[in-house]
Each structure stands twice: as C-alpha cells, then as structure tokens.
Amino acid sequence: LAKEDGKNAFRFFTKEIKTQSIERLTLESALRRALERDQFCLHYQPKIDMASGQITGVEALLRWIHPELGTVSPGQFIPLAEETGLIVPIGRWVLKEACAQNMTWQRRGLRPVTMAVNLSPRQFADPNLLHDVDEALLASGMSPVLLQLEVTESMVMRNVSRAIKVLDAIQSRGIRLAIDDFGTGYSSMSLMKQFPIDTIKIDRSFVRDLPVDSEDQAIAQAIISMGKALGMTVIAEGVETLEQETFLRSHACDEMQGFLFSKPLPARQMADLLRAEPRLASPPLQPEAGSG
Numbered sequence: 001l002a003k004e005d006g007k008n009a010f011r012f013f014t015k016e017i018k019t020q021s022i023e024r025l026t027l028e029s030a031l032r033r034a035l036e037r038d039q040f041c042l043h044y045q046p047k048i049d050m051a052s053g054q055i056t057g058v059e060a061l062l063r064w065i066h067p068e069l070g071t072v073s074p075g076q077f078i079p080l081a082e083e084t085g086l087i088v089p090i091g092r093w094v095l096k097e098a099c100a101q102n103m104t105w106q107r108r109g110l111r112p113v114t115m116a117v118n119l120s121p122r123q124f125a126d127p128n129l130l131h132d133v134d135e136a137l138l139a140s141g142m143s144p145v146l147l148q149l150e151v152t153e154s155m156v157m158r159n160v161s162r163a164i165k166v167l168d169a170i171q172s173r174g175i176r177l178a179i180d181d182f183g184t185g186y187s188s189m190s191l192m193k194q195f196p197i198d199t200i201k202i203d204r205s206f207v208r209d210l211p212v213d214s215e216d217q218a219i220a221q222a223i224i225s226m227g228k229a230l231g232m233t234v235i236a237e238g239v240e241t242l243e244q245e246t247f248l249r250s251h252a253c254d255e256m257q258g259f260l261f262s263k264p265l266p267a268r269q270m271a272d273l274l275r276a277e278p279r280l281a282s283p284p285l286q287p288e289a290g291s292g
C-alpha cells in the first residue's frame with residue numbers, strides 16, 4: 001500500500017512539475033517576445049520631501065501588459081527575466097524609456113524631477129551597464145544629475161571591489177545612487193561608507209507595522225540615524241498610513257514614498273500630478289511662537 005501511495009504521490013508530483021514547467025515555458029517564451037511586441041510600459045511613483053510636502057522625484061516601475069495574461073506583476077516576471085538573462089535587454093529599455101519620459105515632461109514645461117530606475121543583480125554585473133546608462137542619457141539628453149539608480153545591498157556586497165569601481169564610475173557622471181530595500185540584505189557598516197551612496201530606502205517590511213511594532217520602531221530609527229550620520233538622504237518606502245508618516249516624520253526621515261501619497265501612475269497621470277504641484281504631505285509643525 002505504501003508503495004502504491006508512493007507511486008501516486010510520484011505521479012502527482014511529476015504532473016505538478018510538468019504543469020509548472022509548461023507554465024514557466026509559456027511565460028518565458030512570452031517574455032522573450034514582450035520587448036519586440038512593445039508590451040512593456042513604465043508606471044511612476046512619486047517620492048515626497050517631508051520638509052516641503054512636494055514631489056522631489058519619481059521611481060520608474062516596470063509593467064508588462066500581455067494581451068492574454070493581462071498585467072503581469074514584476075514580482076512574477078522579474079525573477080524569470082533575471083534567471084534567463086532577459087533582464088539585461090529589458091533593463092536597457094527601462095533606462096531609455098525612463099530618461100526619454102523625463103525629457104518629455106520637461107519639454108512640456110514641467111519642473112525637472114529626479115528619475116529613479118531599479119537595477120537587477122544581473123544588470124549590475126553586466127559589463128555593458130555603464131554603456132547602457134550613457135546611451136540612455138545621450139539619446140534623451142537628460143542631465144545625469146536627474147538620474148538615480150537603485151541597487152540592493154546584496155548586489156554591491158557580492159563583489160565589493162568591483163562594485164566600488166562601478167559605483168564610482170556612476171557617481172563620477174553625476175548620477176545618484178540609492179540602496180533599495182535597505183535592511184533586508186547583508187551589509188557591513190564599515191563598507192557602507194566606501195560606497196558613494198546618496199540615499200538609503202528603508203524597506204517596506206520595517207515600515208508596515210509602524211508605529212505599533214517596537215522592533216520595527218527601533219530598526220527604522222537606527223537606519224535613519226545611521227543614514228544621516230553618513231550624510232545620506234533617508235527615504236521610507238511603502239508608507240500607507242498617516243500614523244506611519246507621523247512616526248517617520250517625528251524621527252526626521254527625509255522623504256517618503258507609498259500609497260498614502262500616490263500609487264505608481266501611468267506617465268500621463270504622473271504628468272497631471274506634477275503639473276498640479278500638490279502638497280502631498282503637510283509641512284512640519286512650526287514651533288509655537290514664543291516657545292523658544
């Protein structure tokens with residue numbers, strides 16, 4: 001009986017794997033064609049400066065709109081693109097598109113804002129990365145100081161000496177660098193200061209349970225103090241509630257990004273938002289007159 005069970009389990013198991021690999025193959029071949037079929041687009045999420053309540057920049061977030069599968073989320077296809085190496089040409093497209101969009105907005109009279117682009121580990125390791133970045137800037141005419149590249153701790157810690165060279169080359173062009181998802185990877189404090197990083201982004205997982213979770217409180221505060229001590233801008237990602245905003249503001253977090261302010265928006269809606277120049281956050285409370 002046990003043997004029969006085992007056999008059935010095995011049959012079930014192989015069937016599962018078969019379905020999974022067929023799905024993977026389908027997705028993979030669709031992904032291979034997605035670029036030439038023009039199925040990618042970028043959405044943009046604003047980053048808000050806490051001191052002024054205004055938008056300082058936007059982060060470009062990749063969207064894949066497949067005619068049958070619908071909108072496939074980055075969580076589903078970016079790991080696959082990374083595994084297959086397709087992320088390199090896709091990432092090149094993202095860089096070009098993001099810079100071109102930024103210039104389109106400027107030509108339409110919108111105030112220049114920084115454009116943040118996410119890099120993947122494979123892209124970061126690619127010897128043509130700097131060439132691709134230069135190409136995107138040259139083709140669009142966008143100033144390098146408006147570009148910000150988001151990398152993760154694990155990307156830069158994999159090969160520290162190479163990472164320092166690549167990051168220095170990026171910085172020497174005037175391009176800014178942010179560490180994304182900060183606190184989720186392994187990073188050495190003594191190495192952090194060797195990287196020419198301008199900004200650290202507190203990972204959403206530490207923001208989610210603020211201000212209730214006392215451990216997350218401690219982590220968020222520690223990241224803010226460390227970042228400030230190293231002269232960096234600290235930004236919190238995934239801010240969804242007023243309570244989270246209040247906590248982070250009271251601990252002097254510089255910038256915030258999250259659904260509380262705006263979801264990632266298609267280019268046209270982002271332009272409308274930029275044009276409206278809203279105060280997406282209230283300015284910090286002024287000390288009462290006469291209180292000191």
Ligand code: C2E
Pocket residue numbers: 045060061062073074075078087091094118119120150180181237238239240257258259260264
């Ligand atoms: P990320 O760079 O950390 O981007 C932040 C993610 O959090 C985005 O998910 C964004 O939509 C989401 N988010 C923003 N605010 C909130 C909030 O208040 N609450 C919640 N629950 N989520 C929020 P998205 O667009 O699905 O992207 C997921 C990840 O995929 C990104 O994480 C990034 O690692 C990767 N990714 C996206 N676009 C690109 C790209 O062009 N290239 C590469 N290499 N990776 C990308």
Ligand code: MG
Pocket residue numbers: 059118150180
């Ligand atoms: Mg990011």
Ligand code: MG
Pocket residue numbers: 180181201203237
């Ligand atoms: Mg992030």
Ligand code: MG
Pocket residue numbers: 181203204237
């Ligand atoms: Mg994150």
